[in-house]
Amino acid sequence: MLLSNTLVASALIVAAQACTELGHMTKREAPAPGNGTAPEGPLWAYGATDGPMAWYNMDPEANKACGEGLNQTPIDLNQQVAKVEAASGYPLKYGKVANVKFSNTHHTAQVQVDAVTKDNTLQLKGEEYYLAQFHFHVPSEHHIEGEMFPIEVHFVHKTKGMLNKMNSSMMIGCENYPLLNVTLGQIAQVEAPNSVAQIADLDLTELAKRFSEGQVFRYLGSLTTPPCTEGVEWLVSTQVLTVDVQTYNEVKRTLKYNSRYIQANPGTVNIQKAVPGGPKAPVPAVPAVPAVSATVVSDPAIAMTPAPVAAPVAAGGH
Numbered sequence: 525m526l527l528s529n530t531l532v533a534s535a536l537i538v539a540a541q542a543c544t545e546l547g548h549m550t551k552r553e554a555p556a557p558g559n560g561t562a563p564e565g566p567l568w569a570y571g572a573t574d575g576p577m578a579w580y581n582m583d584p585e586a587n588k589a590c591g592e593g594l595n596q597t598p599i600d601l602n603q604q605v606a607k608v609e610a611a612s613g614y615p616l617k618y619g620k621v622a623n624v625k626f627s628n629t630h631h632t633a634q635v636q637v638d639a640v641t642k643d644n645t646l647q648l649k650g651e652e653y654y655l656a657q658f659h660f661h662v663p664s665e666h667h668i669e670g671e672m673f674p675i676e677v678h679f680v681h682k683t684k685g686m687l688n689k690m691n692s693s694m695m696i697g698c699e700n701y702p703l704l705n706v707t708l709g710q711i712a713q714v715e716a717p718n719s720v721a722q723i724a725d726l727d728l729t730e731l732a733k734r735f736s737e738g739q740v741f742r743y744l745g746s747l748t749t750p751p752c753t754e755g756v757e758w759l760v761s762t763q764v765l766t767v768d769v770q771t772y773n774e775v776k777r778t779l780k781y782n783s784r785y786i787q788a789n790p791g792t793v794n795i796q797k798a799v800p801g802g803p804k805a806p807v808p809a810v811p812a813v814p815a816v817s818a819t820v821v822s823d824p825a826i827a828m829t830p831a832p833v834a835a836p837v838a839a840g841g842h
Contacts, residue, residue, distance in 0.1 A: 567582060568582060568749075568750050569630075569631070570631075570780070570781050570782050570783070570784075576590075576784045576785055577796065577799070579591075579750045579752065580592075580796060582750070583750075583751075586750070586751050587750045587751045587752060588751075589746060589751060589752040589753055589754055590750060590751065590752035590796070591794060591796045591797075592794055592797075593746055593752060593754050593794055594788075594790070594791055594792065594793065594794060595744055595745055595746060595754045595790045595791060596745065596746045596752060596754070596787035596788070596794060596795070597665070597666075597745030597746045597747070597748050597756065597758060597784075597787060598665035598666040598667075598745075598748055598783075598784060598786060598787060599666065599667075599743070599745065599786060599787050599788075599789060599790065600666075600667040600668075600669070600670060600786050601666055601667065601668050601669070601741040601743075601760055602668075602669050605743065605789045605790060606741040606742060606743040606760070607741070607742045607743065608739055608740070608741055608742075609739065609740055609742055610739055610740075611735050611736050611737070611738050611739055611740045611759070611761060611763075612736045612737075614646060614647060614648055614690075614740065614759060615646070615647045615736070616644075616645070616646055616647075616690075616731075616732035616735055616736065617643075617644065617645045617646075617732070618644045618655070618728035618729055618731060618732035619643065619644060619727075619728060619729055620725065620726065620727045620728070620729065621637055621640055621641055621644070621725075621726040621727075621728065622640065622724060622725055622726070623640060623722060623723070623724060624636060624637055624639070624640050624722075624723045624726050625639065625720055625721075625722065625723075626707060626710060626713070626714055626720070626721045626722070626723050627714055627718075627719065627720040627721070628714040628715070628716060628717050628718060628719050628720075628778070629659075629717075629718075630717045630718070631749065631782055632659040632660055632661065632779065632782055633659060633660050633707075633708070633711060633714055633775070633778065633779060634657055634658070634659040634660075635657060635658050635659070635707055635723065635726070636656075636657045637655050637656060637657055637658070637726075638654060638655065638656040638657065638682075642654040642655075644728060645681075646681045646690060648681075648757060648759075651683055652683060653681035653682060653683045654681060654682060654683065655679060655680070655681055655728075656680045656681065656682045657680050658677055658678060658679040658680065659677070659678055659680075660675055660676070660677050660678075660708065660775065660779065661675065661676045661677075661678070661748075661779075661782055661783045662674070662675050662775055662776055662779045662780070662781060662782055662783065663675065663676070663781075663783055664676035664783065665748050665783045665784055666760055667786060668741070668760075668762070673764070674767070674772055675708075675767060675772065675775060676783075677765070678690075678748075689756055689757070689758050689759070690735070690740075690758075690759040690760075690761065700766065700767055700768050700771055701765040701766050701767065702727070702730055703726075703727075703728065703730070703731050703765075704765065704767050704771065706723055706725070706726060707723065707726075708767060708771050708774075708775055709771055710723070711771070711774050711775050711778050712774055712778070714778070715777070715778045734763050734765075735761055735763055737763065738761055738762045738763035739761075739762045740759040740760060740761055740762065741758075741759075741760040741762075742757070742758065742759055742760075743758050743790055744756070744757060744758070744790065745758045745790065748783075748784045749784070
């Protein structure tokens with residue numbers, strides 16, 4: 525049965541309340557002046573002037589899809605905009621990986637798997653995709669029936685130039701899901717942009733099992749970062765992982781805010797065209813203001829004459 529909006533929302537509230545004794549939620553720290561990244565970092569980020577609304581204008585040719593694409597990600601998921609299917613129809617063959625790099629890329633915290641092995645695979649439409657890397661967004665980029673989550677993790681799979689993304693959301697719980705202990709549990713080691721840490725042992729077996737027991741929202745979307753390339757198959761799992769309060773606070777401290785805003789439903793319109801200044805946004809015509817002639821009244825008696833009182837409108841009038 526598909527996780528309902530009520531069930532997801534209740535799980536988020538109860539889990540957070542149950543664990544408040546373990547730590548308190550801290551405010552997200554403000555980014556440094558400028559775009560919030562080190563000077564040598566990429567130009568795009570998630571701030572007011574370098575964030576999602578600015579990506580298209582930074583390079584209209586390279587980032588054309590960001591401002592004109594009709595199948596952009598992320599979206600608010602429900603059964604009207606995405607197919608809901610059993611995750612078991614997309615078999616995962618995940619195992620153990622040793623000595624993988626965990627890095628701060630300026631934009632996210634990322635675990636690079638394919639540099640060590642391409643044996644962790646996903647089956648989709650008769651094609652085998654290998655797990656390239658997975659990374660994190662705070663807060664979640666996708667919503668499920670209007671519900672946002674604290675963190676979202678993207679598992680990026682590739683094959684023959686094609687790209688697939690499987691993702692899972694996270695809620696605040698009493699303890700970290702095992703995979704998150706060896707990744708987000710080490711987030712302090714990659715606090716600085718460009719920093720790299722080594723993960724000695726990464727076991728993805730339990731994650732594959734958990735994924736297969738749930739359902740997925742499936743739709744065709746895009747990358748959620750520039751150049752916003754479309755044609756990406758998305759599988760968004762209903763299986764929510766847990767992260768404890770302390771780890772969540774540390775992740776926020778490191779990643780700040782690194783999520784793209786919700787996009788329009790697939791195949792409809794690019795949301796940037798609906799805002800002033802967006803690409804090719806029509807400039808509304810300014811109606812001409814009729815000239816107003818002023819008459820100088822010299823007779824005080826005429827000047828003080830009260831205006832006629834309007835008659836009341838009968839019932840049923842407009």
